[in-house]
Structures are given as structure tokens and as C-alpha cells.
Amino acid sequence: MLTPVTDGDGAPFWEYAAQGELRVQACADCGEPRFPPRPCCAHCQSFASRWRAVSGRGRIWSYVVPHPPLLPDYAQQAPYNVVVVELEDAPRIRLVGNVVDHAGAALNSLDTQRIRIGARVHVVFADGLPQWVLA
Amino acid sequence: MAVAGLKDATAIVGIGQSAFAKHLPQDEKTLACRAVLAALEDAGIAPGEVDALASYTMEETDEVELAKAVGFGDLTFFSKVGYGGGGSCATVGHLAAAIACGQASVGVAWRSRKRGSGPRPWTNTTVQLPTPAQWTRPFGLLRPADEIAMLTRRYMHEYGATRDHLFNVALACRNRANQNPAAVMYERPLTREMYMTSRWISEPLCLFDNCLETDGALACVIVGRERARDCRHAPVYVHSAAQGLPAQHHGMVNYWNDDPLTGPAWTAARHLWKHADFTPDDVDVAQVYDAFTALVPLSLEGYGFCGRGEGGAFTEGGALEIGGRLPLNTSGGGLSEAYVHGFNLVNEGVKQLRGSSTAQVPGAATCLVTAGEGVPTSALLLRN
Numbered sequence: 001m002l003t004p005v006t007d008g009d010g011a012p013f014w015e016y017a018a019q020g021e022l023r024v025q026a027c028a029d030c031g032e033p034r035f036p037p038r039p040c041c042a043h044c045q046s047f048a049s050r051w052r053a054v055s056g057r058g059r060i061w062s063y064v065v066p067h068p069p070l071l072p073d074y075a076q077q078a079p080y081n082v083v084v085v086e087l088e089d090a091p092r093i094r095l096v097g098n099v100v101d102h103a104g105a106a107l108n109s110l111d112t113q114r115i116r117i118g119a120r121v122h123v124v125f126a127d128g129l130p131q132w133v134l135a
Numbered sequence: 136m137a138v139a140g141l142k143d144a145t146a147i148v149g150i151g152q153s154a155f156a157k158h159l160p161q162d163e164k165t166l167a168c169r170a171v172l173a174a175l176e177d178a179g180i181a182p183g184e185v186d187a188l189a190s191y192t193m194e195e196t197d198e199v200e201l202a203k204a205v206g207f208g209d210l211t212f213f214s215k216v217g218y219g220g221g222g223s224c225a226t227v228g229h230l231a232a233a234i235a236c237g238q239a240s241v242g243v244a245w246r247s248r249k250r251g252s253g254p255r256p257w258t259n260t261t262v263q264l265p266t267p268a269q270w271t272r273p274f275g276l277l278r279p280a281d282e283i284a285m286l287t288r289r290y291m292h293e294y295g296a297t298r299d300h301l302f303n304v305a306l307a308c309r310n311r312a313n314q315n316p317a318a319v320m321y322e323r324p325l326t327r328e329m330y331m332t333s334r335w336i337s338e339p340l341c342l343f344d345n346c347l348e349t350d351g352a353l354a355c356v357i358v359g360r361e362r363a364r365d366c367r368h369a370p371v372y373v374h375s376a377a378q379g380l381p382a383q384h385h386g387m388v389n390y391w392n393d394d395p396l397t398g399p400a401w402t403a404a405r406h407l408w409k410h411a412d413f414t415p416d417d418v419d420v421a422q423v424y425d426a427f428t429a430l431v432p433l434s435l436e437g438y439g440f441c442g443r444g445e446g447g448a449f450t451e452g453g454a455l456e457i458g459g460r461l462p463l464n465t466s467g468g469g470l471s472e473a474y475v476h477g478f479n480l481v482n483e484g485v486k487q488l489r490g491s492s493t494a495q496v497p498g499a500a501t502c503l504v505t506a507g508e509g510v511p512t513s514a515l516l517l518r519n
């Protein structure tokens with residue numbers, strides 16, 4: 001499986017995820033959340049940021065079901081779902097992820113028929129990655 | 136001569152291409168040289184007169200290598216536009232700008248690819264750009280098809296677009312390819328049954344929603360309007376040219392701005408039409424970047440052929456076929472002629488305005504050509 005190739009801006013997200021926390025970057029001056037992480041705030045141009053804890057609740061904004069040809073680790077689990085989740089307490093933050101049956105389960109552990117745009121999900125963590133389960 | 140900006144100040148006077156196939160024996164550099172020489176021959180211009188080059192990223196043939204191999208003169212302008220297939224039309228736009236303001240006099244733009252027989256970029260796991268790959272690839276969103284399928288699902292959900300609408304796009308392209316002996320899919324008709332029963336690539340996109348992986352090369356030659364009158368073929372004028380990188384955009388995985396369904400086409404279109412003497416209603420034929428079928432309804436909306444959310448419905452009733460409201464991708468496009476990062480769409484636009492297309496729109500006088508949607512893009516309005 002591919003692991004995140006992080007950069008300086010994104011690293012805190014993954015460090016929090018490794019501790020089982022979902023946090024998003026927000027401007028320390030005007031409070032505007034932003035994703036993906038970056039050096040400064042597009043609203044007020046401040047370089048001060050903080051990592052704000054979020055509830056981990058969200059809704060499915062869209063989803064796809066990839067089929068091969070895929071990289072071998074992924075082909076073995078195909079067809080699986082990939083979703084974009086819109087966070088409940090930061091609606092303009094959308095995270096790519098997978099809806100699984102339970103924390104640590106395979107990408108194909110949930111029947112794709114159960115996935116709908118608008119469905120409520122909440123975050124769980126496995127191996128340093130956020131995953132999503134149906135709420 | 137006083138010229139108002141770029142409008143009709145320059146013209147495309149030569150086009151050239153290699154064969155298109157899943158596997159061609161020549162390497163990329165050789166294909167590039169052949170396409171460029173064919174375009175110069177078509178224009179009746181000697182290689183030594185070329186003083187400007189433009190290409191776009193993901194082009195493996197370096198300007199230096201091309202200039203040396205083909206025998207160009209001293210170059211005074213060269214540019215490479217970013218974001219892969221989003222740069223196809225911008226190459227012509229950059230050359231037009233350079234020539235219109237006196238930085239150069241004879242420009243060549245090109246694309247040479249071995250995507251049919253070479254590696255696919257998404258399989259490269261060693262070179263992952265941290266942004267956005269860290270936010271997508273670990274979760275199995277691996278290929279451009281997956282990234283665009285995500286937008287497609289949302290688009291269908293919001294506006295009621297259907298797979299039949301996507302099929303209409305695939306069919307129009309295939310029907311035109313069936314008229315084009317150079318097309319990879321020349322002798323291979325497509326039916327609705329084939330489409331609906333084909334294998335999935337990334338639901339909701341099936342096999343026929345995806346472009347062809349192709350080996351091939353194309354080039355075109357651009358000069359000022361005075362010079363253009365002396366060339367072998369009637370000039371095809373660069374009427375308007377634009378690039379588009381919207382505020383808060385994020386590459387092809389653009390789920391992270393306020394409105395992911397209004398992509399770069401919208402930004403390019405505003406500039407394109409502002410500098411044009413005609414409107415979408417006056418476009419006779421369009422060559423719309425079609426790496427995936429779903430890019431077409433999104434582009435039809437962005438370039439103003441219909442309202443927001445109406446791109447799917449626009450494809451109904453044969454609108455994209457010859458004789459329809461907007462004949463589309465008349466060489467077969469990336470879906471059925473060849474996927475050469477959209478450069479075949481530029482050359483096909485020229486053919487239509489010369490009256491030499493294999494699927495000629497009678498009396499075509501205006502053509503829209505677009506580059507990759509989803510990524511920072513570019514577009515041209517051509518007229519004869």
C-alpha cells in the first residue's frame with residue numbers, strides 16, 4: 001500500500017492522525033480553516049496557523065469505485081470505494097478516504113451498495129490513516 | 136500595422152502529424168521531428184526560419200534536442216506550459232503573443248507521446264508529488280480516471296446527468312473516428328449496448344468514458360498575419376486565446392475549492408469571449424478536450440454553450456453529431472482518434488477551417504478548441 005509522502009505543510013496532519021486525532025489547519029489570526037495545508041492564509045495572508053481538532057463527523061460528498069488496472073496492493077482489494085467526505089464542522093474541508101466496516105478493515109470491507117452521497121460518516125483510525133465508518 | 140491585442144494578428148499556416156497507434160516503432164524524439172517537419176512542409180516554410188518554440192509539460196523531447204535535430208535557426212522565444220494536457224492550446228497562445236509583439240516571427244508548437252507503449256504516469260510510485268498525492272493516493276485514488284470519476288459522480292448527483300449523456304459524447308467521437316482513416320478507432324463502431332455493458336474503470340466511468348492510450352506526434356506552425364497570406368494554405372487565424380487557473384484551484388483533484396464543478400474552463404472562457412467578435416452561438420464546430428467523456432458536459436457549461444447543470448441535456452438529440460447544434464471532436468478526439476494530450480484537437484480545428492476534415496462541417500468558419508479541463512487549462516478561438 002502507498003503511504004503518505006508528506007511535506008512540511010502536511011506533516012502535522014499525519015502526526016495527529018498517528019495519535020488518533022483528526023485536526024485541520026486553520027489561520028491563527030482570522031480562524032479560517034484551510035485544506036490542503038499551506039504556508040499562509042488566503043483570506044488575511046497571515047503566516048500564523050494552528051491545528052484545530054474537529055469532531056470527525058461528516059457526510060459523503062462523492063465516491064468512486066475503482067476497478068483494475070490498479071497498483072497490485074489495490075487491485076487485490078478492488079472493487080473498493082474511495083469517498084470524499086465533507087466535514088460537519090468545516091464544510092469547505094473535504095477529505096479523500098475510504099468507508100470501511102470497522103477500524104482497520106480492508107478497503108473493500110463495506111458493500112459499495114451501502115454508500116450514498118449525503119450519508120453520514122465518522123472518522124476512525126488505523127495504521128496512522130484516517131478511515132470512515134457509516135454513522 | 137496597429138493590432139488590437141492578439142485578435143487575428145497571427146495564423147496557423149501549417150499542420151503535421153505522425154501515424155497514431157497503440158505501438159509505433161519510432162521513439163518520441165523521432166516522432167516529434169517528423170511531425171514538425173511535416174508541419175513546416177505543409178506551411179512551405181524552411182526549418183531555418185523557425186525562431187520560436189512552445190510545448191507543454193510531460194513532453195519528453197527537449198527544445199534543444201528538437202531545434203538541433205530539425206535544423207532551426209536562432210531561437211528568440213521558447214516556452215513550456217505547465218499542467219500537461221491543460222497546455223495544448225496555450226502553446227499556440229504563447230506563440231501568437233510572442234509573434235504579435237515582435238519577439239519572434241515563425242513559431243512551432245508540438246506534442247510527441249508514447250503513451251500507448253510507454254509507462255502510465257500513475258504507476259510511478261517512487262515520484263509522488265507530496266501535494267496532492269499525500270491526500271489521495273494512500274486511499275486508492277490512484278489514476279486520473281478515479282479523480283475525474285469523483286467529480287462525475289457529484290455532477291450526476293447534483294444535476295441529474297446520466298450515463299446516457301456520457302454515452303452521447305463517446306458516440307459522437309466514435310462516429311467521427313469512423314470517418315477518419317487516421318483514427319485508431321476508424322473501423323470500430325460503438326453501440327449503446329457495447330457502452331452499457333463494458334467493464335468499469337472507476338465507477339461511474341466505464342471503459343468507453345476513457346481516452347485511448349496512444350503513440351503519436353503532432354505539430355503546427357504559426358506566423359504573423361502578413362506572412363500568413365504567402366503560405367501554401369489559407370490562414371487559420373488565432374482569433375482569441377486564453378489560459379485559466381481559477382482562484383483556490385487545486386489541480387485535477389479539485390475537490391478543495393468552493394465550487395469544484397466550475398473548473399478552469401470557466402476562467403479561460405471569460406477571457407476568451409471578452410476578446411472575441413463572436414459568441415458561443417456563432418461557433419460552427421468545437422474540439423473539446425475529452426480525456427474523459429465527463430469533461431465535455433463540464434466544458435460545454437464552462438464555455439457558455441448552455442447553462443450550469445445543462446451540459447448533460449445539451450448532448451441529447453444528436454447535438455454533438457454532424458448537423459447537430461455543436462458538432463464535436465470531428466477527428467474522433469482523444470476518445471476515438473488518438474490521445475495525444477489534445478494536440479490533435481488543435482490540428483483538427485485547422486482542418487475544419489481549411490475545409491479539409493474527414494468529417495467536414497459545411498462552411499465551418501469558427502472553431503473552439505479547448506485543452507484539458509480539471510487541470511489549469513487553455514483554449515483557442517480559430518476562424519478562417
Ligand SMILES: [Zn+2]
Binds near residue numbers: 042043
Ligand atoms: Zn487568516
